[in-house]
Amino acid sequence: MSTQQILVTTATPTYKNGDFNLISTIVKRQWPGFQWFYMTTLSFELFRQVAEIPFEKEDLNARAFKLLDEISELKENWDLEEAPAFTGEVVARARQFIQSMSGRGQVIYHVSPGPCGEVSIVLRSGEKALEFLFYPEETLYVKVPPIERSTQGSYSEAIFPQLISWLNEP
């Protein structure tokens, strides 16, 4: 089906033998008034199988994964200032972090590349931000308050609750 077409499917019980009528409508976007209808009858068992196809729910940090994928493809000197490319190990650690944020229900604000081979992942709450930096040799965090000076430290998963509390406190 082309991107110019929309498939709308409805299923209604036949009330005879437990089967379902499956009506598919293809609406052509370029001809809004023109529709094609397809109708078929499925057995209850077949309908149950179709209906139970698990639809993959989009991850709440899908955009963060996409940005990380783009970063992983940057070549050396990507910023025209001799910035190094990103190692597979750095990208893997950043990906694992995004997965863990999704698992916690924590939305990531942004993922960006750094000039020293580091990946930056930022969480934000109002004007406060929390940055996680995945360098080849270490992982750091930076607490970024709106006006006061920022502070940085070495990151380990054990201090995440403390950091997220700081971010979310008014």
Place this chain on the structure above:
Amino acid sequence: MNPNVPTDPVSSEDSLYHKTYPQNKYVFPDGRPTFRAFKPRPKDNGELSCDVVSMTTPLLAVTENHRYNVGEWILFQIPVEKVLHYGAKARHDPLVGNAAHALIYDYGADMDAMAADLAKSASQVPITAPTSNVE
């Protein structure tokens, strides 16, 4: 270096331009610079390349010696007062062909925290493209 151009501190009443490439990698979704935009490169020995606002224009700042294409760059501006407020310094560093060149230095031990503080004090500057192509 031109001996007639000062190499002393940039006035605290002035501001600095800092350009980054490519456009979409150093900008948050709200248009502000990412905290990485003001981090010096490994080759820059802890100093960040800038231009003094009172000595140049946004267009000149991104087309230094006509080396760059305007549309590929993004330009940020930060008041020197903010640089000093967070504990870094700024000095003139004139180059052949770019007398406005300056450096932000003295980031301190916590360079990533300083980079974040500089970024949160900076704003994006619109660049007016010339009518003819600049390569």
